[in-house]
Amino acid sequence: MTRQLEIAILGAAGYAGVNLVRLALSHPNIKIKALGTRRKDGEHLREIWPQFLGSPLPPLRHIDEIDYSSVDVAFSCMPHGVSAQRLSQLTSPHIIDLSADFRLDCPETYAQWYDAAHPCPDLLSTAVYGLSEFAKEYLPRSRLVACPGCYPTAVLLSLLPLVENGLIDTTRIVINALSGLSGAGRSGNNSHLFSEANESVQPYNVGHHRHVPEIEQELSKRAKKTVSISFTPHLVPMTRGELTTTVVELCSGVSVDDLQTTLSSRYDCDPFVYVLQDDACPSTDMVRGTNNCVLSAFSAGPPGQAVIIAAIDNLVKGAAGQAIQNMNLLFGFPETAGLKSAPLMP
Amino acid sequence: MTRQLEIAILGAAGYAGVNLVRLALSHPNIKIKALGTRRKDGEHLREIWPQFLGSPLPPLRHIDEIDYSSVDVAFSCMPHGVSAQRLSQLTSPHIIDLSADFRLDCPETYAQWYDAAHPCPDLLSTAVYGLSEFAKEYLPRSRLVACPGCYPTAVLLSLLPLVENGLIDTTRIVINALSGLSGAGRSGNNSHLFSEANESVQPYNVGHHRHVPEIEQELSKRAKKTVSISFTPHLVPMTRGELTTTVVELCSGVSVDDLQTTLSSRYDCDPFVYVLQDDACPSTDMVRGTNNCVLSAFSAGPPGQAVIIAAIDNLVKGAAGQAIQNMNLLFGFPETAGLKSAPLMP
Amino acid sequence: MTRQLEIAILGAAGYAGVNLVRLALSHPNIKIKALGTRRKDGEHLREIWPQFLGSPLPPLRHIDEIDYSSVDVAFSCMPHGVSAQRLSQLTSPHIIDLSADFRLDCPETYAQWYDAAHPCPDLLSTAVYGLSEFAKEYLPRSRLVACPGCYPTAVLLSLLPLVENGLIDTTRIVINALSGLSGAGRSGNNSHLFSEANESVQPYNVGHHRHVPEIEQELSKRAKKTVSISFTPHLVPMTRGELTTTVVELCSGVSVDDLQTTLSSRYDCDPFVYVLQDDACPSTDMVRGTNNCVLSAFSAGPPGQAVIIAAIDNLVKGAAGQAIQNMNLLFGFPETAGLKSAPLMP
Amino acid sequence: MTRQLEIAILGAAGYAGVNLVRLALSHPNIKIKALGTRRKDGEHLREIWPQFLGSPLPPLRHIDEIDYSSVDVAFSCMPHGVSAQRLSQLTSPHIIDLSADFRLDCPETYAQWYDAAHPCPDLLSTAVYGLSEFAKEYLPRSRLVACPGCYPTAVLLSLLPLVENGLIDTTRIVINALSGLSGAGRSGNNSHLFSEANESVQPYNVGHHRHVPEIEQELSKRAKKTVSISFTPHLVPMTRGELTTTVVELCSGVSVDDLQTTLSSRYDCDPFVYVLQDDACPSTDMVRGTNNCVLSAFSAGPPGQAVIIAAIDNLVKGAAGQAIQNMNLLFGFPETAGLKSAPLMP
Known part of the structure; x- marks a missing residue:
C-alpha cells in the first residue's frame, strides 16, 4: 500500500x-x-x-x-x-x-x-524556497516549491550555518565557482562546442550572474541584514559537477575548527550533506551522479580567514535530485527515497 | 524471506x-x-x-x-x-x-x-565461460564462473548469433575496438596520465592483445571450426566505455537485414542487449553506467560486406555488471536484480 | 628579395x-x-x-x-x-x-x-588532386588545386605505395577511422556540444561517408582497376587529431616487412611523412599541431594480413597545412616553408 | 652574423x-x-x-x-x-x-x-627573480635567473602594477587559481591518471601551496610592506592552461577603470601581456601554446571590489617560454625571438 x-x-x-x-x-x-x-x-x-x-x-x-x-x-x-x-x-x-x-x-x-x-x-x-536542508518545516505545507539554482545550493549549504551562528563577517564573502558544461544547458553557443570548450577554462557573467541576488537574498534572511557577495563563475571542461571555493573572514574569537564543528553538527542528520574531516578535500568526482554535497572548511590565507569548499553534481543536488528530495519531504516519503546511489567510479 | x-x-x-x-x-x-x-x-x-x-x-x-x-x-x-x-x-x-x-x-x-x-x-x-547471454543453461550448475574480458563481451555479442547461424564468412572478420582509459586499469603508465592520454588516440598491443585467443576460442566453438580474427584495440580519451566496429563478409544469399533480424530475435528475451533499428547507431554514451550492450548491423563497404557496431560500458557489462548478472543467473535471482539503472545523461 | x-x-x-x-x-x-x-x-x-x-x-x-x-x-x-x-x-x-x-x-x-x-x-x-606527396610533378603547372579530405589524406598515404607496388589485395581493404570533434566543424549539432560529445565515441555516416568515393577514386587510379573499400568513421572525444587503422591482405609472397620497407623508401625524401620502426605505434599526440603524418605497418590478424596505422592532425596535414604545402610546391618555395614546428607536448 | x-x-x-x-x-x-x-x-x-x-x-x-x-x-x-x-x-x-x-x-x-x-x-x-616584464633592467647583468612559478607569473602580472600604484588594499587579496594537469608534472599520482582526473575538479594544497610565499614576497617588495594573501589552487581536467581570478578591494577613490587603465598603460610596450577591453574575458584557450598573458579587470561584488582575471599557458609563459624570454633579455636579443606563434585553434 x-x-x-x-x-x-x-x-x-x-x-x-x-x-x-x-x-x-x-x-x-x-x-x-x-x-x-x-x-x-x-x-x-x-x-x-x-x-x-x-x-x-x-x-x-x-x-x-x-x-x-x-x-x-x-x-x-x-x-x-x-x-x-x-x-x-x-x-x-x-x-x-x-x-x-x-x-x-x-x-x-x-x-x-x-x-x-x-x-x-x-x-x-x-512559493517556498526549496533548499531542502533548510526547508524541511515549510515543505509539507507547500503547494509551490522553487528549487534553488545550482550555485546557490552549494554556496548556501557552505554558508548558512555559519551566518546563522554569527561566525563570519558577512561583508567579506568571496565566492569562486566552477561548473561543468552541462550547467550551460543544451544551447547552441559555439563556446560550448566540444572543440572550443575542451582544454579551456572560461569565466563568464563576471559581476552579473543571475545567481548573485538569489544567494544574497538567502544569506540576508539568515543574517538579518543585507549581505553582498563577490561571485565569479567559470565553466571548466567537464560535463557534470560543480565546486565552490568560498573565502570568508572569521568573526573575532572564531576558529576554523568552529566552522567545521558547526557545519558537522548542523548536517549531522541530513542524509545528503557530508562534512569531510582531517583535511580531506572535496572534489567533484566524489559526488558525480549523486544527490550528495561534500563540504569542508580549511585554514587558509592570512590569520582570521578560512576557505570553505563544496562539491555537488549540478544536475542532481543542483537540479533534479533536489527536486525529488523536496517532493519526498513534501509528501512525507523517506527523504532518500529514489536518491541513494553511490557515484560512478572512476 | x-x-x-x-x-x-x-x-x-x-x-x-x-x-x-x-x-x-x-x-x-x-x-x-x-x-x-x-x-x-x-x-x-x-x-x-x-x-x-x-x-x-x-x-x-x-x-x-x-x-x-x-x-x-x-x-x-x-x-x-x-x-x-x-x-x-x-x-x-x-x-x-x-x-x-x-x-x-x-x-x-x-x-x-x-x-x-x-x-x-x-x-x-x-570453469564456465560466463558470457551471460550464452551461458544461461550452464550457470545454475557452476561452481566457478570465468567472466569474459571486456572486448570479448562486445565482440561475441555482435558475432555469436551470426556464426551460429552460418551467416558470415568466419575467415574474414576484422575487429576495431575502442576503449576508455579505465580499461587500462590503475597503472602508473605515463601514457595513462591525464596530460598524455588527453587529446590522443593510442592504438596498443597491435597484433598481440590477450583478448584475441579468447575471442577466437568462443567463435571457434560456435563455428565448429578454427576461427582467426584481426583485432586492433585503441585507447581513446574518455574514462569509460567501449565500442567495437566489426567488419564481416556475408555468406552467399545473406543480407544485412538478415543479420539485423537474427540479432534482434536472438536477444529478444535478453534484458540487457538492445538491437537498434532504423539506422540508429550505437555510441558509448547510450550505455554509460549500465549493464546494457547496444548493437546494430549496417550495410557498408563493397557488396556482400557489413559492419556490426556494439557499445558497452567496459566496467559494467564488460566487468562488474556481467559478474553480478552471472551471480543472478547462478542463484536463480531475477537476471536484472541490482542492475537496472538508466545511464547518466548527458 | x-x-x-x-x-x-x-x-x-x-x-x-x-x-x-x-x-x-x-x-x-x-x-x-x-x-x-x-x-x-x-x-x-x-x-x-x-x-x-x-x-x-x-x-x-x-x-x-x-x-x-x-x-x-x-x-x-x-x-x-x-x-x-x-x-x-x-x-x-x-x-x-x-x-x-x-x-x-x-x-x-x-x-x-x-x-x-x-x-x-x-x-x-x-583541377589537380593535391595530396602533396603524390602531386609534386603536377602542382607546379596547376591553377586549381583540390586539397584532399582529412581521412583520404591519412588513408592514401597509408595505401598508395602498397597499391602501386601490387603488395596488397585491393578487393579487401577495411578502414576504421577516428577523428577529433574539430573534424565536424563549427556546427550547432547537439551531439557536438561538449556535454554530449565528451565521454562518448560516436560512429557516424556508417556506410555512406563522402570520403569513400574520394578514397576509392585515388586507389583505383593507382591500382588501374576499380577498388572498393570498407570505411567506418567515428568521432572520439578530443579536439584535434585523426587516426586510421587499415586492415589489408597481403598478396602472395609479400610480408609485413615488405610493406614497411616500401613505405619507408617511398617517403624517404618526404619531409612530413614518418614511417616508425621497431613496432613503435602512431598516436595522434605525436602529430598534434604539425603537418606530419606518422605511419607504421604491423603484423596482425590471421597469416597474410597486416594493419597499417596512420596519424595526422586533421586541421593541419588534413586541411590547412597541406594547403600551404601545396602552395609551397606550386610556387617553388621550400616544401617545409612555414610548416616546421614540433608538436605541442604534452 | x-x-x-x-x-x-x-x-x-x-x-x-x-x-x-x-x-x-x-x-x-x-x-x-x-x-x-x-x-x-x-x-x-x-x-x-x-x-x-x-x-x-x-x-x-x-x-x-x-x-x-x-x-x-x-x-x-x-x-x-x-x-x-x-x-x-x-x-x-x-x-x-x-x-x-x-x-x-x-x-x-x-x-x-x-x-x-x-x-x-x-x-x-x-639570483634575479625573472618575472620578465618586471626584470628587464636586472636581467642584462645577471648570471643566475630564477624563473617564477606558474601561478606567481599570472598573479603578479595581475597585481604588481596595482600594488605599485597604491590602487588596492593589500590586506585583502583573494586568489583562486586553476591549472591543467600538466602543472602537476609527470608524477605517478593516481589522481593524475586520466580516468581519475577527467570529469573532476580537485582543489589541492589548500592553505599551504608553495607558491604562496613567492607571491607574498614579490607583492611585499612592491608594496613596501608585508602582504599576506589567500590562495587556493585547483586542478581542472585539461592538459595545459592556467587561469587566476583575483578579488581585490579598491583603495578609496579608485575605480575599476583605473585598474584597467593602469594595467593597459603598464603593459603597453610589453609584447606578451594583453589587457582586454570592453568586458572581453580571458580564457585559457586564448593563450594555449603561446607565451602570452591575457588580463582584464572587472567590476564585481560589493561596491569597492573588483576582479582581475589572468590566463597563461602554464608550460610556456608559466615555464619554458618565460625562460626563453629571460634569455632573450639577458643576451639582448629581441624579446620575442623564438616566441611569437599564434595559439593552436580550436
Whole structure:
C-alpha cells in the first residue's frame, strides 16, 4: 500500500528534465504520467535520448495538452519566464519548479535581473524556497516549491550555518565557482562546442550572474541584514559537477575548527550533506551522479580567514535530485527515497 | 524471506572492484561480508575511494585472513596469475572470477599468451565461460564462473548469433575496438596520465592483445571450426566505455537485414542487449553506467560486406555488471536484480 | 628579395580557415591581403577568435568585395557547393580549394554523393588532386588545386605505395577511422556540444561517408582497376587529431616487412611523412599541431594480413597545412616553408 | 652574423624540459648543445617523446657528464633541491633555473616551505627573480635567473602594477587559481591518471601551496610592506592552461577603470601581456601554446571590489617560454625571438 504519486515533467527533454526522468524511473513512489514539451510533441523521449532504451515512458506531449487535474505534482524544467507563465495556469495540486522564476521573493529584483516583469507576482508570494536542508518545516505545507539554482545550493549549504551562528563577517564573502558544461544547458553557443570548450577554462557573467541576488537574498534572511557577495563563475571542461571555493573572514574569537564543528553538527542528520574531516578535500568526482554535497572548511590565507569548499553534481543536488528530495519531504516519503546511489567510479 | 547472499570481493580497490562494490551495495540479495586486498589491509575503502561516503562497508582485509567458509560466493578482481593461484585455495561454495585466468579452455594457450604456466589447470577444466547471454543453461550448475574480458563481451555479442547461424564468412572478420582509459586499469603508465592520454588516440598491443585467443576460442566453438580474427584495440580519451566496429563478409544469399533480424530475435528475451533499428547507431554514451550492450548491423563497404557496431560500458557489462548478472543467473535471482539503472545523461 | 605572395583566404572564420590564417602568419613568403567571409563582413577575425590578439590582420570582408586581381592565390575554406560556385568566378591566378568540390574527377559521382549537380564541371576538369606527396610533378603547372579530405589524406598515404607496388589485395581493404570533434566543424549539432560529445565515441555516416568515393577514386587510379573499400568513421572525444587503422591482405609472397620497407623508401625524401620502426605505434599526440603524418605497418590478424596505422592532425596535414604545402610546391618555395614546428607536448 | 648561443637543458625529459627543447629548436639564436638527465642517459629524447621525430637533437646525457665550460647558458628543469645542488657546481657563464630553488630571497623561508635547508644560500643571494616584464633592467647583468612559478607569473602580472600604484588594499587579496594537469608534472599520482582526473575538479594544497610565499614576497617588495594573501589552487581536467581570478578591494577613490587603465598603460610596450577591453574575458584557450598573458579587470561584488582575471599557458609563459624570454633579455636579443606563434585553434 505504498502511495504512488502521478507526476508530470514539463520541459522533459533538456538536461535537467532527463535527469528528473531518470531519477523518477527508479523512485518507488513515482509513476510518470506525462512528459511535457513545448516543441517536440509527437516525438518519443527515446528518439532524443536513446539512453532510455528499455525504459517504460509515455510519449512527449505538448504542455498545453496534458490533463493536469489527474496529476499529483507537476515538475517544471522549462526556462525562466516561460515556466512562471505556464505554471500560473496549472491546476495540479503541487508544483515543483526548477526554473529561476519563483526563487526571488521580490518581483522588482526579478525584473531587474531577468529583464522582464514577473509573470505572476501573486503566485510568487506563495512559493517556498526549496533548499531542502533548510526547508524541511515549510515543505509539507507547500503547494509551490522553487528549487534553488545550482550555485546557490552549494554556496548556501557552505554558508548558512555559519551566518546563522554569527561566525563570519558577512561583508567579506568571496565566492569562486566552477561548473561543468552541462550547467550551460543544451544551447547552441559555439563556446560550448566540444572543440572550443575542451582544454579551456572560461569565466563568464563576471559581476552579473543571475545567481548573485538569489544567494544574497538567502544569506540576508539568515543574517538579518543585507549581505553582498563577490561571485565569479567559470565553466571548466567537464560535463557534470560543480565546486565552490568560498573565502570568508572569521568573526573575532572564531576558529576554523568552529566552522567545521558547526557545519558537522548542523548536517549531522541530513542524509545528503557530508562534512569531510582531517583535511580531506572535496572534489567533484566524489559526488558525480549523486544527490550528495561534500563540504569542508580549511585554514587558509592570512590569520582570521578560512576557505570553505563544496562539491555537488549540478544536475542532481543542483537540479533534479533536489527536486525529488523536496517532493519526498513534501509528501512525507523517506527523504532518500529514489536518491541513494553511490557515484560512478572512476 | 528474500535470500541474502554473503559475498566477498577480492581485489576490491581497483576499478573493477569498486564497481562491483558499488553494484553490490544496491543489490537486494547481497550482503557484503568481506572486502579483500593484497596490499591495503587495515585501510578502509573510503580512504581510497571517498565516493563511498555514507556507504556501510566492512574494512579492507588481507585476502589470506578472510573466512571463506561463511561466504556464499567470492568474486575475484585480482590480476591474472594471482587470481588463479589464490582462488585454487578457496573454500567458498561459488567463485566468480573477473580475471583472465579461467577464460581460456586450454592451459597451453594460456601459457602462450600469459607468459606463465597456468597455476591450476584442474580447476580450469571446471570453469564456465560466463558470457551471460550464452551461458544461461550452464550457470545454475557452476561452481566457478570465468567472466569474459571486456572486448570479448562486445565482440561475441555482435558475432555469436551470426556464426551460429552460418551467416558470415568466419575467415574474414576484422575487429576495431575502442576503449576508455579505465580499461587500462590503475597503472602508473605515463601514457595513462591525464596530460598524455588527453587529446590522443593510442592504438596498443597491435597484433598481440590477450583478448584475441579468447575471442577466437568462443567463435571457434560456435563455428565448429578454427576461427582467426584481426583485432586492433585503441585507447581513446574518455574514462569509460567501449565500442567495437566489426567488419564481416556475408555468406552467399545473406543480407544485412538478415543479420539485423537474427540479432534482434536472438536477444529478444535478453534484458540487457538492445538491437537498434532504423539506422540508429550505437555510441558509448547510450550505455554509460549500465549493464546494457547496444548493437546494430549496417550495410557498408563493397557488396556482400557489413559492419556490426556494439557499445558497452567496459566496467559494467564488460566487468562488474556481467559478474553480478552471472551471480543472478547462478542463484536463480531475477537476471536484472541490482542492475537496472538508466545511464547518466548527458 | 624573397618573393612575397599576396593571398586571400575565403571562409576565414571556420576551423580550417583560422588554421590557414595561423600558418600564413608565420610563413616567410606570405602576406595576407584579404580575409573573406559570407556572413561576418565588418567584423574583425579577432572578435571571433581572440587568439589572434596581437596578430596583424586585415578586417573580414565579404567575399564579393575582394579585389582578386591583385591576389596571387586564393584559398577557399568555404563549404562544398558554395566553394565551387564562387571559385568559378574568381580571377586570381591560382586557387587552392579546401572544400570537397574539386576532389572527384567525375561530375556524376559528385552529384551522387553531394546531392547536387556540380556547379562548374569545366573547371573541375582542370583541377589537380593535391595530396602533396603524390602531386609534386603536377602542382607546379596547376591553377586549381583540390586539397584532399582529412581521412583520404591519412588513408592514401597509408595505401598508395602498397597499391602501386601490387603488395596488397585491393578487393579487401577495411578502414576504421577516428577523428577529433574539430573534424565536424563549427556546427550547432547537439551531439557536438561538449556535454554530449565528451565521454562518448560516436560512429557516424556508417556506410555512406563522402570520403569513400574520394578514397576509392585515388586507389583505383593507382591500382588501374576499380577498388572498393570498407570505411567506418567515428568521432572520439578530443579536439584535434585523426587516426586510421587499415586492415589489408597481403598478396602472395609479400610480408609485413615488405610493406614497411616500401613505405619507408617511398617517403624517404618526404619531409612530413614518418614511417616508425621497431613496432613503435602512431598516436595522434605525436602529430598534434604539425603537418606530419606518422605511419607504421604491423603484423596482425590471421597469416597474410597486416594493419597499417596512420596519424595526422586533421586541421593541419588534413586541411590547412597541406594547403600551404601545396602552395609551397606550386610556387617553388621550400616544401617545409612555414610548416616546421614540433608538436605541442604534452 | 647572428650570434648563436650554445645551451644545455638539464632535466630535459619532463614537461617543462620538452617545452624548452621545443621552443629552443625554433629559436634563431639557439643551438642545443646538450640535453641533460639524471636517470635516462643513453636514451634519446625521441624514444620518450616521439613528437621530436625529425628534430635534430643530441642524445640525453647524464648531467654530470656534460662539459659546461663550452655552454653559454644552462637551463635547469630539475626538481627543487636537486636543481640548486647541481647548479651550484656548474661553470657555465649563465644559468636560468626553472625550479623553485632561487625564487625565495630568504633561506629561512625556503627551509620552512620546502622542508630542507637551502643547498647554496650564497648563490641564492645572487639570483634575479625573472618575472620578465618586471626584470628587464636586472636581467642584462645577471648570471643566475630564477624563473617564477606558474601561478606567481599570472598573479603578479595581475597585481604588481596595482600594488605599485597604491590602487588596492593589500590586506585583502583573494586568489583562486586553476591549472591543467600538466602543472602537476609527470608524477605517478593516481589522481593524475586520466580516468581519475577527467570529469573532476580537485582543489589541492589548500592553505599551504608553495607558491604562496613567492607571491607574498614579490607583492611585499612592491608594496613596501608585508602582504599576506589567500590562495587556493585547483586542478581542472585539461592538459595545459592556467587561469587566476583575483578579488581585490579598491583603495578609496579608485575605480575599476583605473585598474584597467593602469594595467593597459603598464603593459603597453610589453609584447606578451594583453589587457582586454570592453568586458572581453580571458580564457585559457586564448593563450594555449603561446607565451602570452591575457588580463582584464572587472567590476564585481560589493561596491569597492573588483576582479582581475589572468590566463597563461602554464608550460610556456608559466615555464619554458618565460625562460626563453629571460634569455632573450639577458643576451639582448629581441624579446620575442623564438616566441611569437599564434595559439593552436580550436
